[in-house]
Amino acid sequence: MLSGIRVLDLSRVLAGPLSTMILGDMGADVVKVERPDGGDDTRGWGPPFDGRGESAYFLSVNRNKLAVTANLDDPADLELLRSLADEADVVVENFLPGTLERRGWGVDAARARNAALVWCSITGFGSESRRPGYDFVVQAESGWMSITGAPDGEPTKHGVALADVIAGKDAAAAILAALVARSRSGHGRHVQISLEASAEAALVNVAQSALVTGQPPTRWGNAHANLVPYQLFHAEDRPMVIAVGSDAQWKSCASALGLGDLAEDAALATNSGRIAQRDRVVAKIAERVATAQASHWLARLERAGVPCGIVRTVPEVLALRSASPLTGLPPSVPGAIRRPPPRLGEHTALVRAEGWRAFRFA
Numbered sequence: 001m002l003s004g005i006r007v008l009d010l011s012r013v014l015a016g017p018l019s020t021m022i023l024g025d026m027g028a029d030v031v032k033v034e035r036p037d038g039g040d041d042t043r044g045w046g047p048p049f050d051g052r053g054e055s056a057y058f059l060s061v062n063r064n065k066l067a068v069t070a071n072l073d074d075p076a077d078l079e080l081l082r083s084l085a086d087e088a089d090v091v092v093e094n095f096l097p098g099t100l101e102r103r104g105w106g107v108d109a110a111r112a113r114n115a116a117l118v119w120c121s122i123t124g125f126g127s128e129s130r131r132p133g134y135d136f137v138v139q140a141e142s143g144w145m146s147i148t149g150a151p152d153g154e155p156t157k158h159g160v161a162l163a164d165v166i167a168g169k170d171a172a173a174a175i176l177a178a179l180v181a182r183s184r185s186g187h188g189r190h191v192q193i194s195l196e197a198s199a200e201a202a203l204v205n206v207a208q209s210a211l212v213t214g215q216p217p218t219r220w221g222n223a224h225a226n227l228v229p230y231q232l233f234h235a236e237d238r239p240m241v242i243a244v245g246s247d248a249q250w251k252s253c254a255s256a257l258g259l260g261d262l263a264e265d266a267a268l269a270t271n272s273g274r275i276a277q278r279d280r281v282v283a284k285i286a287e288r289v290a291t292a293q294a295s296h297w298l299a300r301l302e303r304a305g306v307p308c309g310i311v312r313t314v315p316e317v318l319a320l321r322s323a324s325p326l327t328g329l330p331p332s333v334p335g336a337i338r339r340p341p342p343r344l345g346e347h348t349a350l351v352r353a354e355g356w357r358a359f360r361f362a
Contacts, residue, residue, distance in 0.1 A: 024064030
């Protein structure tokens with residue numbers, strides 16, 4: 001879908017590289033620029049490393065790109081970046097504010113030479129802040145950790161660097177919108193994404209509940225603040241989840257579990273009533289689910305149209321997908337894997353010689 005779109009990737013770590021990988025998955029030509037002395041920070045974020053010495057972290061977000069090394073303090077290398085930007089459709093960067101400008105370049109200079117250029121800046125805390133954008137810090141300050149974890153436990157971060165991931169997807173969406181706008185006006189624009197804003201916006205219904213009630217949300221562990229039953233239960237052999245999202249599903253759920261007394265209890269017919277008797281409902285279901293294997297309950301609940309599932313391990317998930325140790329999981333957007341993640345500086349000579357034409361030969 002993005003065949004012919006040229007993306008100059010000056011970003012590193014996770015949010016920026018993820019956004020450009022998404023564009024590359026959809027067909028864009030992506031040139032990744034890294035510093036000569038070590039490259040993208042994540043090249044050293046291991047173990048694990050594969051047989052070539054590449055970190056799993058780097059491999060996860062850098063397929064479908066050509067790799068170039070360049071030193072921003074070298075005038076010749078900076079001129080290479082200028083020339084690539086002159087013919088690019090998109091530039092993505094996550095430098096601290098002022099880093100490029102101190103070297104005589106940056107968004108204003110680049111767009112003065114190429115008015116059609118879409119420039120995406122990704123920061124941790126906005127364009128006025130020089131704070132480094134680390135996912136863990138953003139998860140803490142955005143409110144996420146205050147609502148994650150056991151009710152009587154410590155605030156807990158998500159198991160994935162999800163603030164970075166959401167910001168990367170926000171960046172890809174903003175870039176695509178800017179390209180659509182450019183197709184109408186002929187002019188690019190500067191779009192700005194911050195991990196902080198992306199993480200705060202991702203609070204969605206939790207934030208809205210706080211606004212409506214005036215009360216701070218609390219941690220619910222694997223339960224749901226607004227729905228019952230909607231949580232983890234332990235079957236005889238493994239954990240599973242039941243997610244009842246409507247009153248009709250509730251009646252089907254109770255019947256499928258053989259809890260006819262709950263199904264016919266008028267006090268539990270509505271979600272509000274079940275919330276009022278959360279402990280009773282959860283205790284009854286937990287007792288019943290523990291008497292048989294998860295597969296038994298999944299079959300009964302699925303036949304009744306009740307959302308449910310087992311708690312899979314990551315290897316179990318990977319076994320269900322066409323995943324590769326080199327190129328990772330399949331694209332989550334319509335697209336294809338065309339190139340493995342590049343080695344540091346793998347295409348430097350080719351890009352220096354051919355510019356964007358390098359994609360014809362790589």
